Amino acid sequence: MNYLFAPSSEPIEYDECGQLYSHDTFIHIKRSMDVFVLILLCNGTLFIAQNQNLYELHPNQYVILFPGQEHYGYLPSTPGLSYYWCHFRFKNNEYEIISEQAAKSIVHKNTDKSAVNFTGYLLPETGTMYNADKPSLIFRLLMDLSQQNYFSKYQGNYALSLLILEIMNETLFNSENGIMNKTAYNVKEIEEWIHANCITKLSVHDVALHFGYNVNYLSSLFKRHTGYSLNKYIYISRISIAKQMLLNSSDPIKKIAINSGFSDEKQFMKTFKKTENMTPSQYRNLYYKKHFSPQLR
DSSP, rough: OOEEEOOOSSOOOEEEEEEEESSOOOOOOOOOOOSSEEEEESSOOHHHHHHEEEEEEEETTEEOOTTTSSSEEOOOBBEEEEEEEEEEOGGGGOOEEEEEHHHHHHHHOOOOOSSSTOSSEEEESSSOOOHHHHHHHHHHHHHHHHSSOOOHHHHHHHHHHHHHHHHHIIISSSSSSSOOHHHHHHHHHHHHHHHHHHOOOOOOOHHHHHHTOOOOHHHHHHHHHHSSOOHHHHHHHHHHHHHHHHHOOOOHHHOOOOHHHHSSSHHHHHHHHHSSOOOHHHHHHHTTTTSSOOOOO
């Protein structure tokens, strides 16, 4: 897999962004562009190729399409496909497309086993966002800013730079491609499993049983590495899924509560208000479907 690497001394140069929503069967046209294209899937499956690499993207997965390289849809997507897109550049074209081995060398050379001291933008060509809340909100912010009369490209540049850093932190330092020690990676694996299974009637005991740990030991280990108790993280994961549903569907609150793993609407409302300091309806009204666009970008 290729990686994008660029110095972070300057913000990324924002061009334009939006959200595609297709009511019909969709297949991406064949083209090459003079800008980078970032695509983050919301709903459905996108089949897209870059040169000879075929990617099948599902919700919360992204791909970066490089300037001057041909990309195209290789299979049609079913109706209901939705994704965020953004076009961007680097100042003076200061970037490199590097190998995975070169990327790992840069990471080890410029960090002390954490993301804190890392300088630069470094992203795998494609990856999965296990927590896509912040990237989704930043995309919405970019779309809101671009429609305002007082919009400045500098606002877009800094918001986009934050978006790329959020994706980088998630895919580089919080994944198996990262530089964590074995214990930290095990905890990350547990986080990912919880996120994938939290819509079921999941308990702390279920998590401990699945990974073969004593409940008390696992609870202590998990909180030491994440700052959250296992029980709280289960609820945080459910809220994360519910937020995506609120932003990307018109389903009623009661249905979203059940589909995100809560026992009833009352429990969902109480937990959401405590976590987000607003009701689910207030959250939805901030961003819901303001910018859906059928056009290709």
